[in-house]
Amino acid sequence: MPGRLTNMFNKLKAFDLRRPFLHGVQALSEFIYPPECVYCNESLDNYKEMLCASCIGSLDVASEVRVHQGVIDFEHLRHPPNFDTVLAGWAYSPIVSELIHQLKYEQRRRIADYMGCELGAILSSYAAVWGNPVLLPVPLHRVRLRERGYNQSLLLAEKIAHEAGLLVQSRLLLRKRQTETQTMLNATARQKNVGGAFTLESHVNIEGESFLLVDDVVTTGATMDACAEVLKGAGAAKVFGIAISRPGFDRSC
Template structure:
């Protein structure tokens, strides 16, 4: 964790040193941000087969009921649709980790570009009127210094011509990290954890939720439930990456 002094030192160093690609270390061109164009083009989009509702990939889609993964088929979803740019692996996973844990905030711009491509390509996601990031609890935000989902949401909003409302959705309480929890534990961990500060901002409107990684969708489901309870007409979601369901029932976010 970095304090305010540490963040200031990092900012000074970042300003003084030449800008290098976060993935390959090559010096960036003037029109490149955080990631060089060569590395950006190597970040491959996810390919089917995946669940038609939540976009989780699966090994045997023909066995899914109506094209739905087991979670969507058995429990349904609060969000109307989720889509992700790629799989949480390789350089894409590395870029997300650098954004999330290594204070490489500038990575939100190129990763947001990838999310914006997904939004433009999907009919349901394109209907969204406002963009809302998944919030961090204030203690975790203070420790990290920023909310990576908010940075992504602002980039998506700017690139798709929508407004971003970063403080509308809030956490009632701090929750355990989802990293080592089972699906049932994830659902219980975030159930009722979110609320909408000003329902008038979302009432009757279509909302696009933005987060970094989708594993089981427990967090996005809880966020969507709070938005719908506050009067949102519909909720869709976009993340940078989606992780396959782990065989043991344990996952990342």
């Protein structure tokens, strides 16, 4: 091909036609659907914002991180928990509950960016002390993953890891059994429900490594306990956890 034609061809290749197209689509969607607060529907200036100033002001933001220690805060489990410490970013509130609901059930993936960024900033002050753990999103069963189209815990983990300068391993921990939703179950039933539901990818050596489990919420700790049991059983030195929030639960139900 003559030199001039080659140059022109290369310039055309370098010009990504998708970019102006995507910008056009975004501008059109902003015109049709102006950005609004995901909680109260107040108008926002742009799509990069998630909540209005009033909702942000009423959020108990992650400045005061909730540290849940194994045997102290999870004594309702049938045995001392297999994980070491769990961090939760926000106190549970109607706004936090709504954000988690929209993230999980209404395809609002951008919420993971917002919350993952905040959680990553929290984690930054723990990461080195915890031996720079590898982040493991709590996996969904493949059937649920197919229904939802994404794992909200993986979206969170990727954002947290980016912010805290850590690595994510999304295929190490697997969910081998589909479990029923935990919402209506008490602590004992939850442990039974998720017991044995997780496994490790075969032929991996995790002896002496530290991990950080990422989930949207931690309630009784049963899911993180089941994941941590697998990891500790395979020789992991430490297993920590991080979640958006820890809803209260009725231990007697």
